[in-house]
Amino acid sequence: MARITLDNVSIEYPVYNASATSLRNQIVAISTGGRMARQVGNIVTVLALDGVTLDLREGDRVGLVGHNGSGKTTLLRTMAGIFTPTKGAIVIDGRVSTFFGLGAGVDPELSGYENIVRMAMLLGASQAQARASIPDIEDFTELGGFLSLPVRTYSAGMQTRLTFAVATTLHPEILLVDEVIGAGDAEFQAKAAARMDAFVEKSSIFVLASHSPALIERFCSRVVQLEHGRMVQ
Amino acid sequence: MNTGLRDFREAITLLPKALYFAWSDTKARYKRSVLGPFWLVLSTIFGVVGLGVVWSILLNADRAEFIPSLTIGLIVWQLISGCLAEAPAIFYRQSGQIKDINLPSFFVSFQLVMRQIINFGHNLIVFAIVTIVYPHHASLLAFVAIPGLVLVVANLLWLVQVLGYVGARYRDLEPLIGSFLPILFFVSPVIYRAGQLGPMARVMAFNPIGNWISLVRDPLMGELPNAASYGVALATTAAGWSVALWLTTARRRRLPYWI
Numbered sequence: 501m502a503r504i505t506l507d508n509v510s511i512e513y514p515v516y517n518a519s520a521t522s523l524r525n526q527i528v529a530i531s532t533g534g535r536m537a538r539q540v541g542n543i544v545t546v547l548a549l550d551g552v553t554l555d556l557r558e559g560d561r562v563g564l565v566g567h568n569g570s571g572k573t574t575l576l577r578t579m580a581g582i583f584t585p586t587k588g589a590i591v592i593d594g595r596v597s598t599f600f601g602l603g604a605g606v607d608p609e610l611s612g613y614e615n616i617v618r619m620a621m622l623l624g625a626s627q628a629q630a631r632a633s634i635p636d637i638e639d640f641t642e643l644g645g646f647l648s649l650p651v652r653t654y655s656a657g658m659q660t661r662l663t664f665a666v667a668t669t670l671h672p673e674i675l676l677v678d679e680v681i682g683a684g685d686a687e688f689q690a691k692a693a694a695r696m697d698a699f700v701e702k703s704s705i706f707v708l709a710s711h712s713p714a715l716i717e718r719f720c721s722r723v724v725q726l727e728h729g730r731m732v733q
Numbered sequence: 734m735n736t737g738l739r740d741f742r743e744a745i746t747l748l749p750k751a752l753y754f755a756w757s758d759t760k761a762r763y764k765r766s767v768l769g770p771f772w773l774v775l776s777t778i779f780g781v782v783g784l785g786v787v788w789s790i791l792l793n794a795d796r797a798e799f800i801p802s803l804t805i806g807l808i809v810w811q812l813i814s815g816c817l818a819e820a821p822a823i824f825y826r827q828s829g830q831i832k833d834i835n836l837p838s839f840f841v842s843f844q845l846v847m848r849q850i851i852n853f854g855h856n857l858i859v860f861a862i863v864t865i866v867y868p869h870h871a872s873l874l875a876f877v878a879i880p881g882l883v884l885v886v887a888n889l890l891w892l893v894q895v896l897g898y899v900g901a902r903y904r905d906l907e908p909l910i911g912s913f914l915p916i917l918f919f920v921s922p923v924i925y926r927a928g929q930l931g932p933m934a935r936v937m938a939f940n941p942i943g944n945w946i947s948l949v950r951d952p953l954m955g956e957l958p959n960a961a962s963y964g965v966a967l968a969t970t971a972a973g974w975s976v977a978l979w980l981t982t983a984r985r986r987r988l989p990y991w992i
Contacts, residue, residue, distance in 0.1 A: 513990040514903075534980070581835040584986040596835065604829035605754075607761040618757060622834050623749050650764070 502594030502673035502705045504556040504579055509588035511549040511574055511729075542677040548574040550729040551588070556705050561609030563720030564607040564709040572709035576600070576676045579707060594705065597623050603663035612647035612654070612662060619666040629670075640695065661688055668695055674705040693718060737981035741846060744839030751840055755847035770855045773811075777859045780807050784942035788924050797867045804863045805950040806923040808856045813889065813942060814914055815849040820893040821900025821907040825992040832989050842893040846886065860953075870955040881948030881958065884966045888945060898980050901991045922946060941969045 549571050556562060556579075566574045577583045578590060580598050605622040606615050617636055620630035638647060641661040643654075651659065667674065696719055700706050710716055716723060725733040744751070763769035781804050820842075824831055827841050862909045864871055900906040922930075923946065927937040937943050944965040951958040 513987075516991070577832065580833075582832060582989050598833055600833045604833040606829075607758070607762040609761045610757065614757065614760075618754065622830065622836065627749070627753060693797065 502558050503591070504554070504593070504594075504674065504705060505591045506552050506554040506578070506585075507589045509549055509552045509578060509585040509590055510547065511578060511583055512545050512547045512586045513583075515544045515546055528607075533562075547731050549578065551558065552729075552731050554724065554731070556707070558704060559700075560705050560722060561700050561720045562707045563716035563723045564707060564726065565713075565716060565723060566726035570722075570726040572726055573600070573678055574729070575726065576678055576707060576709055579674070580676055581700065592674070594673030595624060595670075596674045597667050597670055598676045598678075599664060599667035600676075600678045603666060606651060606659075606663070608652035609647060609650055612643060612651055615651050615662065616647075616666055619663065621671060623667065623670055623672070625670055633669045634668070636669050637662070640665045640669075657685055657688065664692055664695075668699055671699075672704065675699060675707070677708045679710055732733070735982065736985050737978035740985055741839050741978065741982050743837040744843055747837065747840050748843065751843040752847050754756060754844050755851055758844070758848055759851050766926040770852065773852055774855050774858050777804075777807060777811065777856050778862075781859060782862065784924060785989060792925065792929070797869055801863050801870055802926060802950060802954055803924060804860055805953050806926075806946055808860060809885065809946045810854065810918065810921070810923045810950050812849050812853045812885070813945065814918070816846060816889045816893050817896070817910055817917075818914060819845055819849075820896035821910055823893065823897040824901040824988060828992040831992060837986060838897070838988060839894060842890060842897055846889050849889070850886065857893050870953065872955045874952050874955055874957065877952035877957065878949045881952060881966075884948055884963075884970065885945045887970050888941075888966065888973060891970070892975040894977040895973065895980055898984055898988070901988060902984075917942065926950075938965070940963055961977050 535717070552571075552575065564575060566572055571722065574583060576598070577600075579592065580596050581590075581592050603615075603619045603622075605618040607618065610618070613634065616634055617627065617630040620633055621627060625633065640645075641647070641658075643658060643661065646654065647659065651662070654662070667677075696706070706719070708715065708719055723733065724731060734832060763772070766772065768775065781800065784807070785796065785800045785803055788794070788803070789796050792799065823841055823845050824838070827844075830836050830841055831838065894908070896906065921940055922937060922940045927934045927943055927947065930937055938961060944959075944962040947958050947962045948966055951962075
């Protein structure tokens with residue numbers, strides 16, 4: 501039973517500029533007492549999410565829309581359990597797989613095969629499961645002999661194929677996707693769409709952040725619009 | 734301590750994965766070089782031969798005594814300094830693992846320490862060669878070095894975690910440690926042994942790195958390490974792990990925002 505519940509979630513984080521992240525300024529701040537500390541501690545805080553309340557259940561296919569910087573990626577990272585809300589509460593039930601662009605764990609010097617295992621293991625698979633997923637990924641990506649070559653030789657579209665295939669092969673209960681499917685060619689888009697259909701049919705939660713109305717229309721049954729970190733719709 | 738302990742426990746269950754990644758990172762690093770990790774072995778051999786010849790003359794030391802001691806000192810020092818040098822940047826270099834995937838932060842620290850242990854394993858070849866050339870100190874006492882090494886690794890684990898957190902927040906830490914490491918090499922008993930310092934040896938007792946090295950070196954040189962060295966290493970383990978768990982508890986939530 502996959503489920504994500506966000507209750508009035510706000511995320512506010514400090515952005516440390518060069519002067520705030522330097523140890524010297526901290527030491528200076530301590531040694532010169534309060535006033536100086538206030539001067540050097542000019543930390544900008546960003547309110548990335550502001551009172552978001554959402555209840556996602558099995559079978560939900562949610563499209564996140566909004567301008568650049570409206571909080572889509574922050575919301576996805578929160579749903580993945582990576583960002584902890586500074587206010588409000590979140591409950592995440594289910595195995596999460598994320599697809600946030602170039603996969604975590606990818607080492608450009610290693611071959612496609614080695615990177616499949618690395619990415620899959622980071623997403624929660626055991627080494628045996630990761631290896632077992634290889635035929636499916638070979639089949640889906642159609643990268644053929646390129647899978648034996650270092651990933652640094654891949655084009656952006658080929659990397660997208662690889663990371664998307666790994667993110668979806670593990671049958672996650674919750675799949676969070678940020679944009680990026682756009683980098684693939686038309687043929688890949690069609691394949692990705694078919695794979696996502698199959699995935700959503702297994703009645704799990706799927707969240708897609710995208711600027712493409714066509715993609716949102718195609719995959720999502722529900723649209724959440726963000727504006728300056730607030731849900732407007 | 735809850736968050737810190739949970740982070741630690743999760744990382745323990747992921748230990749085989751951390752090992753796989755450490756191994757895979759090592760392979761990636763040397764992918765296109767012919768000698769691969771054996772470059773490290775070669776550089777240790779150069780160090781042993783070069784420093785061995787010069788310093789055995791300078792210190793007027795017997796080579797059969799000096800070279801094995803220097804070799805072990807250098808190998809353990811490389812293990813420690815490798816962790817020290819990379820630890821401050823570990824979280825922001827691996828930001829993908831922290832920002833894109835919900836992984837325990839200890840996982841990243843374990844990965845670094847294991848990578849350094851893999852390098853250490855390669856370097857043992859140099860120790861084996863030196864032992865064949867100068868076998869005088871080989872004895873059953875050498876096995877006492879194993880618990881010593883375990884204690885050193887236990888200390889490196891907390892050290893990497895603490896430096897990683899502080900380094901993620903304060904980016905000056907990496908160059909700071911980088912500039913201190915060469916001095917640390919000379920003020921720690923790597924080339925020489927603490928006993929050779931005469932009255933200064935007492936001061937050296939406060940250098941934890943010196944004590945850590947002794948725990949591995951003394952048994953391999955056919956002596957039992959000082960009880961005081963065990964005391965210092967156990968104390969730094971307890972204190973360091975407390976700090977590491979406290980820091981993880983207090984700052985784990987902030988970590989993704991820093992990197």
